[in-house]
Amino acid sequence: MRKAYVRSFGCQLNVSDGEKIKGLLKKMGYSFTEDENEADLIILNTCAVRESAEDRVFGIVGSMKKLKERKPSLIIGIAGCMTAQEHIAEKIKKSYPQVDLVLGTSAINALPELLLDCLKGAGFAADISEYDDFSAAVEQVRDSSFKASVPIMFGCNNFCTYCIVPYVRGRERSRNAQDIISEVKELVRSGYKEIMLLGQNVNSYGKDISGGMSFPQLLRELDKIEGDFVIRFMSSHPKDASHELIDTIFECDKVANHLHLPVQSGSSDVLRRMNRNYTAGKYLDIVDYIYSKDPDFSLTTDLIVGFPDESDEDFEATLDIIKRVKYDNIYSFIYSKRSGTKAAEMPDPISDEVKGQRMRRLLEVQREISTEHYKRFIGRTLRVLVDDRAKKKPGFLTGKSNEFIIVEFEGDASLIGKFVDVEITGAMNWAVTGRLKTP
Ligand code: SF4
The missing domain is CATH 3.40.50.12160 (Methylthiotransferase, N-terminal domain)
Incomplete structure (x- = not known):
C-alpha cells in the first residue's frame, strides 16, 4: 500500500x-x-x-x-x-x-x-481552476474522532485591506443547506460530539443562493437533529451579526453559549482603514444586545496591533474596548504586511519596537481581565467536552466548556471525547479548574 x-x-x-x-x-x-x-x-x-x-x-x-x-x-x-x-x-x-x-x-x-x-x-x-463543485461527497479522513469541522461556505466578499483571502479563495459560495444537514446528521450518528461550522463569514451564508436558507435558519435546522452534540461556528463578521443570529444562539439548545466576534481594533478610524464596515460604536451595540440577554455570555475576539499608522489614541481605544467588553479570550496578532493587499501600500511609520510594546501591554491587560472575568464561573457547573490529558499535570484532563472556556480537572483518560459536568473551583488567566461531578 x-x-x-x-x-x-x-x-x-x-x-x-x-x-x-x-x-x-x-x-x-x-x-x-x-x-x-x-x-x-x-x-x-x-x-x-x-x-x-x-x-x-x-x-x-x-x-x-x-x-x-x-x-x-x-x-x-x-x-x-x-x-x-x-x-x-x-x-x-x-x-x-x-x-x-x-x-x-x-x-x-x-x-x-x-x-x-x-x-x-x-x-x-x-x-488551479475555480470549480464550484462542493456537493461531491468526499468522505474526509478526520483528525479527531469526536470533533468535526464542516465548511458551510467558501470564499469571502469583504476585502478587509490587510487580508489576502478574497484574492486566493474567491467570492462567497455557500454549500447547499440539505447537504450540510445530511453531513451533520451522519457525523452525529457516527458519534461526533462537536460540530464546527466553518466559513470566512458564516453570517452571510446563503446570501448567494436565491431563496436559500440564512445562517440563523441553518442553525435552527441543525439544532433539530437528534443527539448529544454541540454546534459551534466561526468566523462571524460583526457587520453581519444580526439580532436574529443572537436570538437564535439563545433559542437553540445545541448551539454553544459563545460567540467569536472579531473586532480587530477599538478605533473606528483604524476600522475604516481596514475596510471592516462597522464602527466601534456599532460593534458595542451588538455586544450590548448580547449582554442584555445574558450579562455572563462568553465572547472572544481577534485583534490586530500596529495596523499602518495606528496612533497611541487608536491603540488606547483598543484597550478601552477589551476592558469594556471583557472578552474571555483574545487572539491577537502584530500587523504584518501582506503584499497583494491594499494595506501593504499604506505608509507604516510605527516601529517594530512600538508594535511589540503595544502587544505586550494588550496581553497584560487581557490577562488581568481573563483572571477576573473567569471568576464568574466559580461555584457553577459547566458541561465540558473532554479533549485530552492536561499537559504537565499527570492525572488531569483538559476540555472546553460550552462557553469555550478551557477547563482542567482530575479524571480518567477514558473520558476523552465525552461530555462531563465539572464544578468550577478556581480561575487562572487562561483556564478554569474544577471537580468532576459526573463521569
Ligand atoms: S479578514 Fe475575514 S472577512 Fe476580512 S477579507 Fe479576510 S477572510 Fe474576509
Whole structure:
C-alpha cells in the first residue's frame, strides 16, 4: 500500500481541506504516515495569509529535493491558498523541479486525476481552476474522532485591506443547506460530539443562493437533529451579526453559549482603514444586545496591533474596548504586511519596537481581565467536552466548556471525547479548574 504524508498549514478551513485531500487519497488506496521519509506521496496544503508562512513552505519544499533524489518515485504536491496566486504557481513550476503537482483550493476534487497522470509519468500536473463543485461527497479522513469541522461556505466578499483571502479563495459560495444537514446528521450518528461550522463569514451564508436558507435558519435546522452534540461556528463578521443570529444562539439548545466576534481594533478610524464596515460604536451595540440577554455570555475576539499608522489614541481605544467588553479570550496578532493587499501600500511609520510594546501591554491587560472575568464561573457547573490529558499535570484532563472556556480537572483518560459536568473551583488567566461531578 502506498503511503501519503499530508501536512496542512493555517486556518481550520485549510485543515478541513487537508482532511478532504486525505479522504480522496484513502479512496485511491493510500494509507497515511507522519514521517515524510517513508512517504510515496507528499502533499503540503499551504496557507497564504502571512508571507512568512509562504517562505516557510518554500524552505520545506527546498529541503525535499534530497528526499526526491533518494527516492525518484516520490511524488510531491503543493495544494492550498499559496497555489491560488498565479505568480506562486509559476515560481513553483520554474524553480522547484522536485514538485510534481499543484492543486488549487477549488480544484481538490481534481486530485485523483492529476495524481494518476503523475503516476503514469506524464510530468508536471497542475489544476488551479475555480470549480464550484462542493456537493461531491468526499468522505474526509478526520483528525479527531469526536470533533468535526464542516465548511458551510467558501470564499469571502469583504476585502478587509490587510487580508489576502478574497484574492486566493474567491467570492462567497455557500454549500447547499440539505447537504450540510445530511453531513451533520451522519457525523452525529457516527458519534461526533462537536460540530464546527466553518466559513470566512458564516453570517452571510446563503446570501448567494436565491431563496436559500440564512445562517440563523441553518442553525435552527441543525439544532433539530437528534443527539448529544454541540454546534459551534466561526468566523462571524460583526457587520453581519444580526439580532436574529443572537436570538437564535439563545433559542437553540445545541448551539454553544459563545460567540467569536472579531473586532480587530477599538478605533473606528483604524476600522475604516481596514475596510471592516462597522464602527466601534456599532460593534458595542451588538455586544450590548448580547449582554442584555445574558450579562455572563462568553465572547472572544481577534485583534490586530500596529495596523499602518495606528496612533497611541487608536491603540488606547483598543484597550478601552477589551476592558469594556471583557472578552474571555483574545487572539491577537502584530500587523504584518501582506503584499497583494491594499494595506501593504499604506505608509507604516510605527516601529517594530512600538508594535511589540503595544502587544505586550494588550496581553497584560487581557490577562488581568481573563483572571477576573473567569471568576464568574466559580461555584457553577459547566458541561465540558473532554479533549485530552492536561499537559504537565499527570492525572488531569483538559476540555472546553460550552462557553469555550478551557477547563482542567482530575479524571480518567477514558473520558476523552465525552461530555462531563465539572464544578468550577478556581480561575487562572487562561483556564478554569474544577471537580468532576459526573463521569
Ligand atoms: S472577512 Fe476580512 S479578514 Fe475575514 S477572510 Fe474576509 S477579507 Fe479576510
